[in-house]
Amino acid sequence: MDKLTIAETIMTDFSKRTCIMEGGCEPKRYLWTDAFAVCNFLELHRLTGKAYYKEEALRLVDQVHHVLGRHRSDDSRSGWISGLSGEEAEAHPTIGGLRIGKRLNERKEDEAQNERLEWEQDGQYFHYLTKWMHALNHVTEETEDPKYNRWALELAKTAYDRFSYETPYGTRRMYWKMSIDLSYPLVPSMGQHDALDGYITYLSLLRAAEKYGNLSEELDIVTRMEGLYQMASTMGMDTADPLGIGGLLSDGSVLAQLNSLQKDEVPSDLLHDILGHAEQGIRRFLAEETLKYPAEYRLAFRELGLSIGLHGIGIIEQLLETQSVEGINEKMLRSQLELFEAYGPLQEYIETFWLDKENQKSSTWTEHLDINAVMLATSLLPDGYLRIV
Secondary structure: OOOOHHHHHHHHHHHHHOOOOOOOOOOOOOHHHHHHHHHHHHHHHHHHHHHHHHHHHHHHHHHHHHHHHEEEOOOOOEOOOOOOOOOHHHHOOOOOOOOOOOEOOOOOOOOOHHHHHHEOOEEEHHHHHHHHHHHHHHHHHHHHHHHHHHHHHHHHHOOOOOEEEEOOOOOOEEEOOOOOOOEEEOOOOOOOOOHHHHHHHHHHHHHHHHOOOOOOOOOOOOOHHHHHHHHOOOOOOOOHHHHHHHHHHOOOHHHHHHHHHHHOOOOOOOOHHHHHHEEEEEEHHHHHOOHOHHHHHHOHHHHHHHHHHHHHHHHHHHHHHHHOOOOOOHHHHHHHHHHHHEEEHHHHHHHHHOOOOOHHHHHHHHHHHHHHHHHEEEEEEEOOHHHOO
């Protein structure tokens, strides 16, 4: 089968399995996976012209807000996380943030942390919220309805205000994981690329806000974006984690597209830094030779994150050939892109490996089926997630 047909099958199965359609079963929502799924459905609509894929994306957005924007069924609290109700809550579904969608309820503030159990407990992740902002922005571009961008902007304001804090030394930092109601940190350490990803995502939100007439000034996103950039500047980008490397490359492709649109609003050296660290990271990752391990010892969604990011290199190359990318050293950029030519087979290898039905029988695939399958579909049809223009 061709990649489009495979992606259609994957996303149709995902929709049935997680109950996006109303009635018949309890919805199974998980914010990271659903953000990629929204982009996939929109891309399937663009490629096939089938209206129900667009309807599925919009239905999923609504379901995420009504499930993950509200307290859990096993919680003593009920209603919207924001505390709003009625029409006001419906008009601002993201203003209180969105739950991760983990299997277990969150750890209470006075409970001791169990590091292993924390991975299974609910709360809010900043880097999941930025993925959802990204997905909402794509919905605005597809529908030309500014409300989705507005919801993303409101989420951006809340996320920055509740996840970031000022240290006694006058610097700003971010928590990695917050409680469901954003009242206390669950994991106080700072995610390595959270601020960088946030900065680039907020840039995208502002670009869409200007295009569709949203009044982002009242939310003061620019000030928060500047805070994210300052925090990102204090964090190293080096990583050998394939998902982290893929995130850098995905952010790099978005940044290049923003450079082509917003001219000198983007720091001139940031794209070069991202690509340089990502290329070093790939070399370190390959040196570890984990791709030689059998499927049982590998995590598909982490490798597929890298595969998705590698598709972003092609977008940057196309931009260089078709339009001016302001604020960059074109000679240096072309030299950096040449280094990634050697990794073309890597992207193809990862997709082929996880398309293999035998490898999909492994416990590491089946135990994380939804996120693995949806990210595989994203890698097969990456433009829906990566392209913002």
